[in-house]
Amino acid sequence: MSTAAAPVRQLDAHTVGELREAAEKLLAEFGMSATSPGLLARIRETAAGFSDTLRHHCRPVDTADGLFVLRGLEVDDTEIGRTPAGWATAGDSGALYDIALLLLATVMGNPIAWEGQQDGRFVHNIVPSPGHETEQTGASSTVLLSPHTEDAFHPGRAHLLMLGCMRNHDHIATTAASVRRTRLTDADLDRLTRAVVPILPDDAYEAAQNFTDQAPPAVPTLFATDDGMTLRYDPAYTPLDDADDAYRAAYGRLSDELARVSVAVSLDPGEVLVVDNDLVVHGRVPFQARFDGTDRWLKRASVRVPGRRTRPPAEAAEHGYGQAALEAHPS
Numbered sequence: 001m002s003t004a005a006a007p008v009r010q011l012d013a014h015t016v017g018e019l020r021e022a023a024e025k026l027l028a029e030f031g032m033s034a035t036s037p038g039l040l041a042r043i044r045e046t047a048a049g050f051s052d053t054l055r056h057h058c059r060p061v062d063t064a065d066g067l068f069v070l071r072g073l074e075v076d077d078t079e080i081g082r083t084p085a086g087w088a089t090a091g092d093s094g095a096l097y098d099i100a101l102l103l104l105a106t107v108m109g110n111p112i113a114w115e116g117q118q119d120g121r122f123v124h125n126i127v128p129s130p131g132h133e134t135e136q137t138g139a140s141s142t143v144l145l146s147p148h149t150e151d152a153f154h155p156g157r158a159h160l161l162m163l164g165c166m167r168n169h170d171h172i173a174t175t176a177a178s179v180r181r182t183r184l185t186d187a188d189l190d191r192l193t194r195a196v197v198p199i200l201p202d203d204a205y206e207a208a209q210n211f212t213d214q215a216p217p218a219v220p221t222l223f224a225t226d227d228g229m230t231l232r233y234d235p236a237y238t239p240l241d242d243a244d245d246a247y248r249a250a251y252g253r254l255s256d257e258l259a260r261v262s263v264a265v266s267l268d269p270g271e272v273l274v275v276d277n278d279l280v281v282h283g284r285v286p287f288q289a290r291f292d293g294t295d296r297w298l299k300r301a302s303v304r305v306p307g308r309r310t311r312p313p314a315e316a317a318e319h320g321y322g323q324a325a326l327e328a329h330p331s
């Protein structure tokens with residue numbers, strides 16, 4: 001893994017001010033709730049009025065890295081208070097940044113929330129939680145969070161994943177690997193674009209894991225678009241034992257390639273990592289949590305981009321294990 005610099009989009013002071021003032025105004029107007037329908041409507045209005053400069057910084061990912069870092073926002077380490085001990089007790093901690101993230105997300109597309117995840121909130125708190133150290137979820141710490149497509153089990157998953165950093169004293173890196181940087185033989189590409197095995201719901205979705213109404217659909221790992229390859233990948237939740245040897249071997253070579261091209265991005269407070277969830281798989285290095293209120297703390301938003309053609313049309317028929325995402329801005 002390399003720590004090669006991710007493409008950075010630096011916001012100038014004026015544009016940061018524009019974003020911050022808008023977020024402060026909405027927070028003052030709506031109190032502390034980051035998800036009321038009234039607030040969401042005002043977020044949409046406000047984002048529509050943003051300057052061309054701010055909008056330009058929110059343009060789609062435009063390199064094969066499949067990601068960028070928005071830099072310029074500042075986070076006052078004292079003002080934000082203690083890192084919550086878990087998402088369930090986070091409440092409105094850092095609510096200003098929930099709103100700032102939703103404003104940016106709304107410029108990029110339509111933020112989504114899942115009823116079955118973090119109480120249906122549009123912005124998730126990603127913090128290490130005692131008792132969850134070794135899980136394959138964002139609450140883990142001592143294990144490597146292996147590279148995955150976010151919400152890979154679902155056809156309505158995000159096109160973009162945004163991770164905004166509140167605190168990261170120990171410089172713990174998010175990992176990211178773009179399928180557009182991998183090299184695979186035509187034979188492997190051919191195998192991996194076939195629908196052979198399903199991707200099952202991850203441990204963040206208890207209700208989906210109990211869904212037994214219909215069989216899990218087999219889905220392709222890779223999909224060739226006019227603009228290049230996209231991927232849907234979550235090995236920890238893919239029953240590869242059900243695939244034949246040739247498929248397993250090809251999948252293994254894809255995993256090796258993703259590891260080879262993986263970059264480590266250690267976010268500083270105020271930075272927002274934007275990952276194209278169709279091009280890039282992300283994860284996190286293992287770390288020792290502090291559990292003393294000063295732990296690493298990220299805010300996460302998921303965004304759909306209307307009209308994208310990065311996925312196989314057959315996805316439209318998938319049941320999504322009974323889960324549905326809520327869109328912040330009804331179309």
Ligand SMILES: O=C(O)CCC(=O)C(=O)O
Pocket residue numbers: 126137138145150163173174175282283284298300
């Ligand atoms: O903690 C991180 O850097 C990433 C965690 C993750 O996979 C996520 O938030 O979706």
Ligand SMILES: [Fe+2]
Pocket residue numbers: 148149150282
């Ligand atoms: Fe993730």
